[in-house]
Amino acid sequence: NAGVTQTPKFRILKIGQSMTLQCTQDMNHNYMYWYRQDPGMGLKLIYYSVGAGITDKGEVPNGYNVSRSTTEDFPLRLELAAPSQTSVYFCASSHSPGQGAEAFFGQGTRLTVV
């Protein structure tokens, strides 16, 4: 059982480049989340989704976009990379309320923008 899978694990991006961080889960979870974690800091919610076709902003959405065309996939798009987006990005998924409380996290994507 793979759980939540993130790709790539590491990436170096130049300023102004774009990229998509991939996240897929095989647990049929409706809820999915994207977080960023700067060194020595806690996790900040970027975007989340409560089901296919439904997304909403979290605490720090600027500079990012998401889509949720399927239950399994929740990609995060950086259009014009900036040094301030250097961070570790975590994707997570969870059941709907009442079906289980645990959120499962991927192992992270370490992104450096130079």
Added chain:
Amino acid sequence: DAKTTQPTSMDCAEGRAANLPCNHSTISGNEYVYWYRQIHSQGPQYIIHGLKNNETNEMASLIITEDRKSSTLILPHATLRDTAVYYCIVRVNSGGSNYKLTFGKGTLLTVNP
């Protein structure tokens, strides 16, 4: 979601119980208390959650005060592998946007040999 307050760091001797406090004085009646931990460089891991009764599982125990304004996570016999940042989170367990999971800064627990 109600805000939580946790100590920045704590130490514990290996084999002893680790008691991690969390203050959530503005918690509302439909908000649950969740605990997660993050071992260095890894994704966070769910530990336990509760509403108003004390809870126990294979990892830890959760003690919630009667007025629900604070809680304590107990690791009964801490090991070196329990060294991690522990996050206390409160959130509703109903649907829609209120179900999003928001993290604070957490407590760095260091288990010493």
